[in-house]
Amino acid sequence: MAELDHPARSVLLVLHDVAPETWPDYQPFVEAVDALGGVVMTHLVVPNFHHRNPLEHDRSFRQVMESRLAAGDELALHGYYHADDAPPPRTPREWFMRRVYTWEGEFYTLAEQQALERLNQGIELFHRLGWPLHGFVAPAWLMSQGTRQALRQLPLAYTSDPQHFYRLPSFEKIRAPGLVWSAGTAWRRSFSRAVSDWQLKRWREAPSLRLGLHPVDMRFADSRAYWLDTLRHLLAEGRVATTKRAWLAQQGAAAQAA
Numbered sequence: 001m002a003e004l005d006h007p008a009r010s011v012l013l014v015l016h017d018v019a020p021e022t023w024p025d026y027q028p029f030v031e032a033v034d035a036l037g038g039v040v041m042t043h044l045v046v047p048n049f050h051h052r053n054p055l056e057h058d059r060s061f062r063q064v065m066e067s068r069l070a071a072g073d074e075l076a077l078h079g080y081y082h083a084d085d086a087p088p089p090r091t092p093r094e095w096f097m098r099r100v101y102t103w104e105g106e107f108y109t110l111a112e113q114q115a116l117e118r119l120n121q122g123i124e125l126f127h128r129l130g131w132p133l134h135g136f137v138a139p140a141w142l143m144s145q146g147t148r149q150a151l152r153q154l155p156l157a158y159t160s161d162p163q164h165f166y167r168l169p170s171f172e173k174i175r176a177p178g179l180v181w182s183a184g185t186a187w188r189r190s191f192s193r194a195v196s197d198w199q200l201k202r203w204r205e206a207p208s209l210r211l212g213l214h215p216v217d218m219r220f221a222d223s224r225a226y227w228l229d230t231l232r233h234l235l236a237e238g239r240v241a242t243t244k245r246a247w248l249a250q251q252g253a254a255a256q257a258a
Helices: 023-036 059-070 092-101 112-129 145-151 186-202 215-219 221-236 244-257
Strands: 010-018 042-045 074-077 158-161 164-167 172-175 178-180 208-213
Touching: 010 023, 010 221, 010 244, 023 215, 023 221, 042 059, 059 074, 074 112, 074 244, 112 145, 158 244, 164 244, 178 186, 186 221, 208 221, 215 221
Parallel strands: 010 042, 010 208, 042 074, 178 208
Antiparallel strands: 158 164, 164 172
16 A cells, blocks of 8 residues: 555656558667566557558558557557648637647547547547547647647547647646747757756656657657666656556556555
């Protein structure tokens, strides 16, 4: 019982935008993480990335994901297309969120029924493939009110944004700070490094830290090395690697024991 009262500090390694076309970006990094030994991770899987490559048709990718499950990793649903196909933005705020912040906010404008249909497509795909499914993360973490209403109706345990988990269907908010980079250009990587270093100092004693990686991070030696070095450092400090689902279960167990 004492272990539940004082759970180990954790690190959650989360790979975003996992799909057949992005896996070659991730593969060398994942192999380096595997070499550390005992590090599980959560893969945010996109069923049909940008409408151009349904994972159901890619046997080799499916086999890789099944091997990750066998190794103790978690697969979560990350949108369906990871592309914003809604009509063009009409307001300055919409334009900023959908054209400056991201072009991939698939669930930012969806009405409840639209979101429900797309979420069910993803859930059914996981079921057909025999993949356990507990969580959904919206592309760019953007969710309309209709998406939130749809999630309340589905058999999922959680969703999340950059700094929180939300237990479903209640949307109970749980603090879970995370690091993320914008790595597309050299100045963005420099800025991201500075911000992440500051956040690591600020959150040094936080019970959990999430590392949110994207395929673009893997395409540059400096950002790729930063994530691997940061993971090594956090493990050396005594943090335990866990998946999103397992971390949420630990929080529930600790709350019940308190």
